[in-house]
Every structure is written in structure tokens, then in C-alpha cells.
Amino acid sequence: MTAVETPVATPPAPQPAGRAGFRLETVSEWTKLRSIRSTWICLAIIVVLSIGLSALVCFAQAKHWTVACGDRLTFDPVSASQIGALLSQFVVGVLGALVITSEYATGLIRTTFATVPRRTTVLGAKALVVSVVILVVSEITIFISFLVGQSVLTAMGGKVYPSAAAFEAKVAPFVGRHLSSCPTIPMSRLPIPVANFSTPGALRALILGGIYLTILTLVAVGFGVILRHTAGTISLFVGVLLILPLLIQLLPSNWSGPIAKYLPNGLGQAMTSPNGLNYDGNPLMSPWTALVILVIYVVVVLGVGATLLNRRDA
Amino acid sequence: MIKATNLSKSYGNNRAVDNLDFEVRDGVVTGFLGPNGSGKSTTMRLIMGLDHPTSGSVTLDGRRFHDLKWPLREVGALLEAKAVHPGRSARMHLLALAQTNAISKHRVDEVLELVGLTAVAHRRAGKFSLGMSQRLGIASALLGDPKTLLFDEPINGLDPEGILWVRNLLRSLADEGRTIFVSSHLMSEMAQTATDLVVIGRGHLIADTTVEQFIASNTEATVRVRAPEADKLSGILQAAGARIHPEPDGGLLVTNLDAPQIGDLAWANGVALHELSPQMASLEEVFMELTSDAVEYHGSTTAGAAQ
Structure with a gap:
């Protein structure tokens, strides 16, 4: 990097038609996202951890199946293969936050606004790029997790039941409440249920799982614009997703129940349950209602973020 | 622009x-x-x-x-x-x-x-x-x-x-x-x-x-003069309205008169000059002087532009 001879820049060239707008900014944001290592690390964590954890949980559930009376009726092979998504929630939060806060940490945001002065355009392009990436990666991960998880269950002796009713009829004599003791039932007599794409609600739950993670990413983007600091943004995100539900549980149960189902993770549970039941077998909100409420949340968060972005000094 | x-x-x-x-x-x-x-x-x-x-x-x-x-x-x-x-x-x-x-x-x-x-x-x-x-x-x-x-x-x-x-x-x-x-x-x-x-x-x-x-516009013109008869020259220049700051090595820093005026006076009075050089104040000095003033003005008035 020695100094070069005095450079002679070319005289200003005529300008092309159009303007530095949304389309070009989207291309630029994709370059930014793919050119840093942390993006690929986050995505690798989502893929590897989700698939690995789901396979592990399916294996453990199948092992447990022969001895567990009480858990048999509520076992859901779709959810069992999607446990990894619980961890992915936090990884997409980090990725969504960094898209914004890493630029504030270095001052790069000012260079960005000096190339594209319309800040809402910048925010929109960032949100679009990161959410498309997360949507694609998380849907692929979710479907692979599903296929791996069901393969593990099948390999352990599980089988696909023709219907939920058929499974219930078969399992009813063996669940805890009908028995004085809990004998070990060999897998061959009562195979663990396995899901496939025609299992009712399975496909919907898988697709909404990716959409849920995508919306969470956008919530983190919005928090990032509002707070502008990486640590604060991730703390707020984890607080809303993890700490808030715990605090709500400290309330009397006739309060905590109705509140909890409107928290993001409660809505996520409603979106990703194939049978409309929670882990305890209690009914959940309709997945579509949950989706609409979550979309309202993210629109509000991003709207507040965009307003502050335009009003504040960069 | x-x-x-x-x-x-x-x-x-x-x-x-x-x-x-x-x-x-x-x-x-x-x-x-x-x-x-x-x-x-x-x-x-x-x-x-x-x-x-x-x-x-x-x-x-x-x-x-x-x-x-x-x-x-x-x-x-x-x-x-x-x-x-x-x-x-x-x-x-x-x-x-x-x-x-x-x-x-x-x-x-x-x-x-x-x-x-x-x-x-x-x-x-x-x-x-x-x-x-x-x-x-x-x-x-x-x-x-x-x-x-x-x-x-x-x-x-x-x-x-x-x-x-x-x-x-x-x-x-x-x-x-x-x-x-x-x-x-x-x-x-x-x-x-x-x-x-x-x-x-x-x-x-x-x-x-x-x-x-x-x-x-922000500095007084200063001229450095060196002469064998420095004391005599000082007297002549001061009589003509100049201010003199003697330098340790025997030179004189003259303000209020420019170089041609000093040269003419020396010639007219038969004093030999060994050096006659106009001094430019550096931008650094001018700037220090000005901005310290701006700070002082700022303390007393709100419109502190000093020009």
C-alpha cells in the first residue's frame, strides 16, 4: 500500500436515469449480508442445531415411549421433530438485530444514509433481504428436520397411523389413566406414531414455523432500529421471548393464561401446532389468528422504528 | 458549490x-x-x-x-x-x-x-x-x-x-x-x-x-532587520513611528513600517543594512490567536463572530 502517483480522476460522467432507490439498495444489502462471516455462522447454527436437536429429541422420545404411560396420548411426532426451532428463535433474533446495530456500532449507518438518503428505503431493503434469507433457510431446515425426525422414529419401530382416531383407539388401553401400574409396552405392540406430509395439520405447521421465525427476525430488526445498540437489542428480544413468559407465569393462573397466549412465543406455539393443542393437550388459538396478531406486532414495531429513524439524527 | x-x-x-x-x-x-x-x-x-x-x-x-x-x-x-x-x-x-x-x-x-x-x-x-x-x-x-x-x-x-x-x-x-x-x-x-x-x-x-x-488581514506585517549600528537604526525607526522588538542575536523585529520604508530611512540616514526581510506569520499562529478570541467573545456576547 505505497502511495501511487498523483491520480487524475475522470470528469463527472452523465447520470443514468432513475434514482438510488429500493431495488439497488436491496442488491447492496444482500452484498453486505453475505460478505460477513457472522451471517454464515448464524445460518449454520440454525441448520445444524435444529436438525441435530430434532433428531436427538425424536430418538429420546422413541426410547422413552415403551415406558411412558402418561405421555403417550399427547405425543406429537411433528412437534417432536421441530424442537430445534426453539433455539433458532434466538439465532434469528441475533441476525436481525445485527443487520441494523452493527452499522450503528461502527458508524457505517451514516455512510449508508449518505448513499441512500431515504431512510425508510434503507430499512425496507434491510428487512426484505434478511427476512427472505431467514425464510428460505428456516423452511429448508424445518423440512429437513421433519424428514430426519420422522426417519428416526420410523427406524426405532414407529409407524404412520391412518388417522388420529385410529391412533387413539390403539393407544387408549395403554395410557396412564386406564392403568393401575405402567407396564413396559414393546414398540412392536404399540408403535410410536410417525407423521408424514398428509398428516392433518403437519404441512401447515411446518410452513408457518418458517414464517414465525421470519417475523421474529423482523421484530429484532425493529428493536434494533429503535435501540441502535447490539447488546440492548438482543437483551430486549430475549426478554420478550424468554423472560416475559416466565414473569407472566408468576401471575394468578386466570390472568397468566389469557396474557401468555398473546405473547410472541405463545402465538408461535399456536402457529406451529399441527393439531391445535399445546404440550399439555389443551386447545390453542387458531394458527391463522395467531399469525395475524403477530403480523400486527411486527408492523407496529417496524413502524415505530421507521418513524424514529426519520426523525432522529443519524 | x-x-x-x-x-x-x-x-x-x-x-x-x-x-x-x-x-x-x-x-x-x-x-x-x-x-x-x-x-x-x-x-x-x-x-x-x-x-x-x-x-x-x-x-x-x-x-x-x-x-x-x-x-x-x-x-x-x-x-x-x-x-x-x-x-x-x-x-x-x-x-x-x-x-x-x-x-x-x-x-x-x-x-x-x-x-x-x-x-x-x-x-x-x-x-x-x-x-x-x-x-x-x-x-x-x-x-x-x-x-x-x-x-x-x-x-x-x-x-x-x-x-x-x-x-x-x-x-x-x-x-x-x-x-x-x-x-x-x-x-x-x-x-x-x-x-x-x-x-x-x-x-x-x-x-x-x-x-x-x-x-x-489578521496579522501585523513584521520585518526582520539586521544592521551593524542597530541602536542608531532603532532610534531612527522609532522616530518614524515603528515598534521595535530586539531579538537575542542582535536582529530587530520591526512592525508598523514596511520593508521599503525601512530601507529608504536607512539609506537616507547612511545606515548599512545586512538584512531586510518581511516575515509572514504562519496560519497556525493566526488561527490560535483568532480562535482563542472567539472563545473569549463567546463568553461575553452571543454573536461572537470576530471579523
């Missing part, structure tokens, strides 16, 4: 920029001088539309920054050298900026070559020295081949070779007819690079002039 009109910016109760009026003309390097904290960077952010002015306005060739269709092709700015994601390579950083304004990859490689970073273009920018970061910042400003260029303290962290390079670069850009606005707190550097000067202190405009005029 950059034109600031009644430009003010307050952060809470702190008035960082107060009622600035100045013009930066095309085709010359304009130095933007002021001590640290005087509002230079704030003014530059206001020009780039990054901060919203409390009142007043600033335009680039008559247009507000926000209204530019291709900002990077019209205005290039180096505001902070370290404003780069530490994990991104220099080339990808520039490519992302270029894409926003439909600038080709070819131009990215061209500016990397121009600033001498081609060899490290694929290295993570976080590993760059301050000097290399400055070069990367200059590359990003030049990316769109813009007519107007702003540089905030561009020579910070550069070695002497780099400083010379920046100086030549700024001059050659100005020679092409561009508007070049360079901030610095190093007055001596501006004396060698800039033609015009905008000087501020505590957010107030102190001067909007040329380097030459600035020095001429």
Missing part, C-alpha cells in the same frame, strides 16, 4: 453550530478550520443530510442533499475513517456502496488502485491501520466520481508520504473543477493545501475568505 444559509444545530441546550453563512466555490480546495469541538463534523453531517438542522439550510449546487437522485455520484464524503464493518473486506465494502448508486464493479477496482489498497482489497477492514482506513474512506468518497467532495480530517493517521499524496489528490480534484471541502485542525496543513478558508470557533463563523487574505 456548497452554500450554508443561517445554518444552526442544537443538541439539547448545546448550540453546536450557530447561524453559519458560507459558500464553498468550485475549482479550489476550501479548508474548513476550527479547533476540536468547534462544530466542523456537525456541519459536515448537516451538509450530508445526516443531522437535521435546527434552523437554516445548506444546499449543494442549489439542491438539498435529500433531493439528490444519485447521491454518491454527486457528493462523496469521508466522514469517519473507521465507519466500516470490521469483518467485511475493503472490496466488498466498496461494492455494497457502489451497488446502491448503480456504479460498476470496474469502478470499485479502479478506486482501490487509486488509493493503493489493491493488494489488501480482500482483507478484513477491521485489520486495517488508521492510515489504510483513511485510504478506504477516500476510496468510498471517490467511488461515484462526484462533483462535490467532503473530507473530515483526511490526513489523520497518514504517514508523510500519504499526506503528500492526499494534498496532491485534493489539488488535482479541484483543478478538474470540483468542489473540495476539507476539514482539519492542522492549520499548517491547510496553508499548504487550501486556497479558500472557512474558519469556525465554537460553532460561529470566524472567517470565510482566502488563505492569503486571511493571513494578511
